[in-house]
Amino acid sequence: MINDQNKNTRSNISPGDESRADPVISLLKQLIALPSFSKEEENTAAAIEAFLHTFNVPSERYLNNVWAKNKYFDASKPTILLNSHHDTVKPNKGYTLDPFAPIEKDGKLFGLGSNDAGGALVSLLALFLHYYNQQELKYNLVYAATAEEEISGKNGIEALLRAPEFLQSVGAGAKNPFVAWCAIVGEPTLMQLAVAERGLMVLDCMAQGRAGHAARNEGENAIYKALKDIEWFQSYQFPKVSDLLGPVKMSVTVIETENKAHNVVPAQCKFVVDIRVNELYTFEEVLDIIRSNVQCDAKPRSTRLRSSGIPLEHPLVQAGIKLGRTYYGSPTTSDKALMPFVALKMGPGDSARSHTADEFIYIDEIKEGIDLYIKLLNQVL
DSSP, rough: OOTTTTTTOOSSSOOOHHHHHHHHHHHHHHHTTTTBTTOOOOHHHHHHHHHHHHHTTOOOOETTTEEOTTOOOOOOEEEEEEEEEOOOOOOTTTTTTTTSSSSEEEEEESSIIIIIHHHHHHHHHHHHHHHOOOSSSSSSSEEEESSSSGGOTTTSHHHHOOHHHHHHHTTTTTTTTTTTTTEEOOOBBBBEEEEEEEEEEEEEEEOOOBBBEGGGTSBHHHHHHHHHHHHHHHOOOOOOOOOTTBSSSEEEEEEEOOOOTTEEEEEEEEEEEEEEEOTTTHHHHHHHHHHTTOSSEEEESSSOSEEEEETTTHHHHHHHHTTOOOOOEEESSSSSGGGGSSSEEEOSSSSGGGOOOOEEEEEEHHHHHHHHHHHHHHHOO
C-alpha cells in the first residue's frame, strides 16, 4: 500500500499508442488555457462538448456537467461511469509561469489543472473513445466531465446523478437507479488503486460563557471552556483503526471570539474542527462520541463527504491487481464520496503536485495512463 501524498515517483508502464493520446493532449492544452475555477466552468464544458462532437459522439449537458454514453448503450446492462472533473482551484501565489499557458518542456506539460485533474480527465476520455463503437460489451460506459469538485459543490457530480435528464438518458429505474453501477474516478494516483478514501466532516463549535469585566474577575471565560474541549479533540483517539486509512483524525484549525476588547471576558468562543473519518465509523457515530465528551455546541457543516471504499474482490480492483498495481487508502477526498455506488479512484499524475505552483504532468504519464486504463477494462468488458 502507498500514500498518495508522499509518493513522488512515476509509474513504470510503457507509453501507449500516441494516436490515442495526441488528440486528448491537445484538448488538455485547450482546457488549461480556459480559466475554469469552481462554479465558472462554462468554457471548459463547451470545449469538451465540441471535442466529443468532432468524434461524432453525441453528448449532453446539465449545468456545467457534460456526459456521453457508448454507442451501443443498453439500459439492461450494468454500467461503469468514467468520471473526472474539469474545474480547478485558483492559482497558487508562487507561480512563476503563466498558469493559463500550456507550456510543454522536458517531457512535462505545465499549466493550472494539468495534474489535478486534467491528465485523468482526458485519459478517461481517450479510454471512452477507444470503446465507444464496440459492440457486445459486458458493461455500458458513461463518460462524465463534471464541475465543482474542488469545492465539493452541489452542482457537480451530485447534481448530475440526480438530474431527471441524466436519469432518463441512462434509463435508470426510479427505486434504485444505480443498483448495477460502479465507477472509475480520475484523480492523480500514479495509476495506483485508491480503494478507500477518508470522509470529511467539519464541525463549527461554540463554547458559551458569560461576559464580564476582566479587571474585576467577573464573568465566565468562554475561551477557557473552549480550551478544555480543544484539549480533548487533541488527545482523544478513536479505538477503531482502519488497515487502509488508519485512525480517525481530528484537528482544530480555527479559533476566534467576537469580543475584541482586551478588558472584557468573552461570553462566546468559536472554533472549527477538521475531522477525517475512516470507513469504520459513520459520521453519526463520530458525532455521538464527540458530543458525549465535550461541553461546547458542535454542529457539522455537512455530512455529505462520507468515507468510501470498493471491495478488493470487485472486478475493477482485481483487474488492477493483475496488472501489478498497488492498492491503498487515500487521505484525500474526491467526488468518489458523493457517488451512491462503489468507485475506484485511479489516474495519471501525482497528488503531491496538486494545487502547487507551476503545476505539471508528464506527457508520458497521460500516454501510460490511457494504455493502463485500456488494459484494465480489457479484463472487465
